[in-house]
Amino acid sequence: MSAIVASNLVKRFGEKLAVADTSFAVGDGEFLVLVGPSGCGKTTTLRLLAGLEAVTSGDIAFGERIVTNLRPRDRDVAMVFQDYAIFPHLTVFENIAYGLRSRHTPRQEIAPRVNQAARTFRIDHLLGRKPRQLSGGERQRVALSRAMVRDAAVYLYDEPLSNLDAQLRYQAREDVLALHRAKRRPSIYVTHDQSEAMALGDRIAVMRDGTIQQIGTGDDLYSRPRNRFVAFFIGTPSINLFEVEVRAGDGEVILQNPAFSLNLPSSLHQAVANHIGKRVTFGIRPEDLHVPRMAPFEVTPENTLHGVVNVIEPTAVGSTVYLSTQEDEPRDFVATFKQRVPVSYLGKEIPLAIDAAKAQLFDPDTERSLREWD
């Protein structure tokens, strides 16, 4: 049994607080992905777990073992790096075998394990080559093979796919999962790629300024964000955010903004009950803005947002349209469609119907979500 438990991790670099009192646990066999903007502390957190950086305070346990003050090699960690950390002077075989030799694995065990790992990742025909004779994708599979031959307590990944061409990443994701399924050990994976995070993670932790903002499934983070930061960070294109004033009367609750006045469905009245007459932040995902005559709800002038089309980006399944409102201070917003929007709409003003039931609502000061998620 080996799960990862990080308790009150703190890491300072001089004045800078890179990791600020962060606690989390990764279950046995669980795959946790850390995401966040650059400088959020995700890579530092990973390096603390690996022992490549010393904690300022806090504790790290792998199963029953407290490893906080152990050297990296004594922690029993397998790590896959972004630059693959392959020795250029060693053959592919020796690179894969390196971790086994340095741990004094019996000689007769090494070759079968290396061969099997190389077969799994389709590089068994390259074992005699030197790294410079390999493509980026092949090097990346050498790094995965090296982790595969180990039998480590925990597996850590630092953006292992970010140097690959987009076309290679889908296959590479599958390779990472193959490694994880073979090992079933607690794993932590750092990436800046949201699709990758969603594809791989049992759970995803969103970090900001050295703290974890929310841990959950991809759907939790996307549909039920705990705060404004998570709502904005997860999702490309980003959620549209508007400052609105909450007005109530005659059993109705209206979100008022120069660009629209939206009647909130009664299921959401409770969320803004303490903010009547005050401002809140209203968020709506690009997919929840609809072409009025195709909207699956009643469209009125009040729930319609008008915007001038700045950019139409074609996608495989439709279009992403970037618009600006026509106020004195125009605001940019984005809508995605399953239909192809003709280029002739560029520069024109179009109406879009807001699906009010999909509203995200945040306290403008604390940035916490006002919606209650079960």
Place this chain on the structure above:
Amino acid sequence: MASVEVEHVVKYYDTADAVSLMGTFTRPPALDDVTIRLEDGETVSLVGASGCGKSTLLKVVAGLETPDRGRVLFDAMDVTAMAPQDRGVGMVFQDYALYPSMRGKGNLAYYFQVHQRSEAEAEQRTRKVAEIMGVGFELLMGRVPTTLSGGEQQRVAIGRCIVRDPSLFLMDEPICNLDAKLRESTRLELKKLLRNFAITSLYVTHDQQEAVFMGDRIAVMRGGRIEQLGTFDELYYTPANLYVARFIGAPPIAVMPATIEDRRVSIGAASWSLPDLLADELPPGPLQIGVRPEGWHLNAADGAVLPVRHIERIPTERSSFLFTTLGGENIVIAAPLDYPQTEQIHVSPDWERVYVFAADSEETVRAPGVLELF
């Protein structure tokens, strides 16, 4: 503003002593007979893997590299021999192009000092660009470049170029160092500026999504040649060859060896009766069939039974991706986000959407063309 023509440009990077006594070059040319025309006010993206020649082409247009053969024309005037500073070209590179001793506004006004325009003129244009780039840009004014973050530095560099009223704007990976969220907003700002000022521009990137967003048309390059120049729809639905088909679209198109016989097509163990349209058109014998992730019928009555290795669920893309194998090729099939968990699927290609390539070359035999949605 200008139209730009590049005519039959060849560029070698071999130096004289690398040329053999026979007068031939030892390495293939960096640009191999490139011809391209940019219309006035148009943005063309140059995209391709590293080493494809996209940056070299940009430098030839800028005048930073001299072509060994061919011509460059701005508004029908031959500028091949003209010095870069005389071409009226604005440039922004990945690693910024600031004059570090000057403040933000000084940077913008520098051009006017050099080109002896009036203070008022400089002030007015500077203000206009600052306005379009948003309040944040005004805040940048008067700050010393070295204290700016990467994203702000790049915004200053872009603003400076646009204030110069360049006849042509050249950008080489200008925002690839920025964090994902900042990239999203900066590229939108940039696109709005290019459209607003109708600036003819070339945009180099390795990222196909960015190429599609920025470019009115996109040039896919490989080995010093332009494989295809066109809109996203042209590249996606009528690729000139297999390379372009594979390069555009993520997850990538699946390309499988197939055989046509008696108006039926076989891919691996699977076999389908061809619809008349294809059966009449395609010659019997071997060829390759390409199907994009969204180009499959799931649960088809005549579907091949394929094992599902795993299913990725990506809430942010409202999609699932099913990973399976057909004809010895790993393939990815797009499905709705809530597609049920399953061990096997019955699939057949949507024959209206299939791509056909020659068996032993990259030649496109048949492409679906843009699908009519209405």
